[in-house]
Amino acid sequence: MTVRQHKYLLDESEMPTRWYNIVPDLPEPPAPPLHPGTHEPVGPDDLAPLFPMDLILQEVSTESYIDIPDEVQDVYRLWRPSPLFRAHRLEQALGTPARIYYKYEGVSPAGSHKPNTAVPQAFYNAKEGTKKLTTETGAGQWGIALAFACSLFGLECEVWQVGASFDSKPYRRTVMETFGASVHRSPSQLTEAGRAFAADHPGSLGIAISEAVEVAGQHPEVKYALGSVLNHVLLHQTIIGEEALLQLAKAGESGADLVIGCTGGGSNFGGLAFPFIREKLAGRQNPVIRAVEPASCPSLTRGEYRYDFGDTAGFTPLLKMHTLGHDFVPDPIHAGGLRYHGMAPLISHIYELGLMEALSIEQTECFAAAVQFARTEGIVPAPEPTHALAATIREALACKESGEEKVIVTALCGHGMLDMAAYDAYLQGRMTDLELTDDRLAAALATVPSLA
């Protein structure tokens, strides 16, 4: 039997020591965020009530690389560098000549990529004297990541969890509490934004963001942390792609032909893809870059590229992004995560520049791909990366037809051990597809503010 190498590892000493900022490499800069009241570009001082200055400066940085602080590297090394896997068994099952690699972030303490940014956010806040971080979480991966990071840097952590998830996934809350966080069901009675809704309202990410932002804004020693969307969050995630480039070289590949990631707020996708886009812009590689989103929450493929709020109550700056409307919530039958109404402004901009593609996939195809992946590679994927896996399998089967030996790199951004309800629905035949209707989309988009 031929010896096949499944994992490409890096020593801790080979871990990248800088994050990559794609902004200065782009042919034109992204549109600035606007103040929600004045509609003027926001400056660092406008953001100071919510974020520490180090993160604000990263948000607007024009440097290509930012050093990862030693204290952050020391925590990263608890699980990083993460492995890059060659999916030999999946390739064999598909009968494809494509070479499929997946970068696996499920080895982190939260089981997802989220700690890559939670750790530096907690670090910079602690450094600046913040006592407590507030945040929102949906299914819980981001809340778990921030709770973990806060525990390491001695910060309190207060989490507003989307009510429907709080009710149906109690053990997510327990993981956050194990890391020392306090967790509220959102909408809560603790905030004005929350009290605007009935106590049994199922909640949404937009409402939970409003609650966390409201509380952070009231106390100078309390700040807010966001798990996706913003430039500095995507910046921190680029360690994924930087490691993948080093590992791909160890696997003897000269580059990728195709890079595929799922997109919700965009941080996992940007983290993998931006270093590959740098290589593409520099002419060293020429990969196709492809984002995959749920058919029931298709911000890139069916949203409008406009200024919109990041939250439901309109507390956040206006961000120019592909949006479905800031009070859009996917249909309850949607099981695959990636439920945010907008897309990271940086990814929206790069999409408009034509540097990447996007498509949406229905959820039963995603879970069929996930089950095939689990039965060959042994890892049960989180619901989110099932979208990337479905697109990867589509491409691998196209290669089988064409005979092309494409090198496909995809992001397996987390494991699914805390998300088995969706698998249960799929395996029992209770999962159905439901494409977003034009009418519903139009109604949601009607809430997007018109700027003069």
Add this chain to the structure above:
Amino acid sequence: MTVRQHKYLLDESEMPTRWYNIVPDLPEPPAPPLHPGTHEPVGPDDLAPLFPMDLILQEVSTESYIDIPDEVQDVYRLWRPSPLFRAHRLEQALGTPARIYYKYEGVSPAGSHKPNTAVPQAFYNAKEGTKKLTTETGAGQWGIALAFACSLFGLECEVWQVGASFDSKPYRRTVMETFGASVHRSPSQLTEAGRAFAADHPGSLGIAISEAVEVAGQHPEVKYALGSVLNHVLLHQTIIGEEALLQLAKAGESGADLVIGCTGGGSNFGGLAFPFIREKLAGRQNPVIRAVEPASCPSLTRGEYRYDFGDTAGFTPLLKMHTLGHDFVPDPIHAGGLRYHGMAPLISHIYELGLMEALSIEQTECFAAAVQFARTEGIVPAPEPTHALAATIREALACKESGEEKVIVTALCGHGMLDMAAYDAYLQGRMTDLELTDDRLAAALATVPSLA
């Protein structure tokens, strides 16, 4: 800031290619299993209805090393070698001069050490023409591991899950089904052993074993798989200790002063400890070997060393082991796993030879240790290894008193992401301790058969 290395990794090419069989190195051989009817030592033919011949020969092997088949190595490489971590952050929090290392098996597809034996068991069965494997599972880690292994070798997998777990942990079943297994609540109406109990009986491992063994015995192409206790299972787990020895050397340590593992059936403990006992017997290292068990299921420290059945119905051979009685079930308030009534005969024998120590710990101390571990090292431990962590922290604090720089190696045999109910009970203050009473123990031991 000093650069601290957290993980000691091995390349896939450095993975051990042989399992270690401790039997020939022991000063005397363990007592043989006896036929449940004749009370004569069982021979290979007696076991043939349940196990394939390759596994039976491993069960009675007197060879020191057994080659790991290429096909098994290929699957192992999906997650092995597993990392050995240095617990710098925990050491710092404890203020101990001890150097704590933990071998982490939670990186496996099942999130535990169980696939180390599930994979070879599925392989040898497939090689011999078995079509289906039956098994029992409690909380589900073993069932998940066997379901995974069967999916890779094209075997059907049928699991009887202890009723109380089946009812309270539905997503464990979903993970098994994702890997293609069928899962029954035990006691079921499908077997004579199950029909002896009311349909809503909470079940036990002993009953579930009886059901799985009964079905396997009825069909030549159906065999049975056990996740612990037997010699061949412990053999397969020795890859844990063999890797740990290599990694400890990479960390610059000349050996361990103390090896600590939790014990239920004994496979995780044996897997880590046996290679260290070999080094001890050969005079190359001199570690103390310490087993830790729950105070509410203390087979080694309070059970009797006698021949007893492995299951409730008395279908299995009689095994000479430390037993609490074959129908013993821990009190329902016990949350920490490790619920089996007996101890692996090989570990029982080694304990009697004086080559290792054992102690039991109450569960609140275990979960306190687990929360401290999670908040420093970032990994939420499965309930089982919290016992080993509690003993590790005891010893590290003793080193703080004495100033000794002991090298402690412990087995973190799985993560707890599927087991958060116990953490919830602990964090909400609902967890209490309950030592097994002498009366209850005496009643349970009264069921152990008397051999003429």
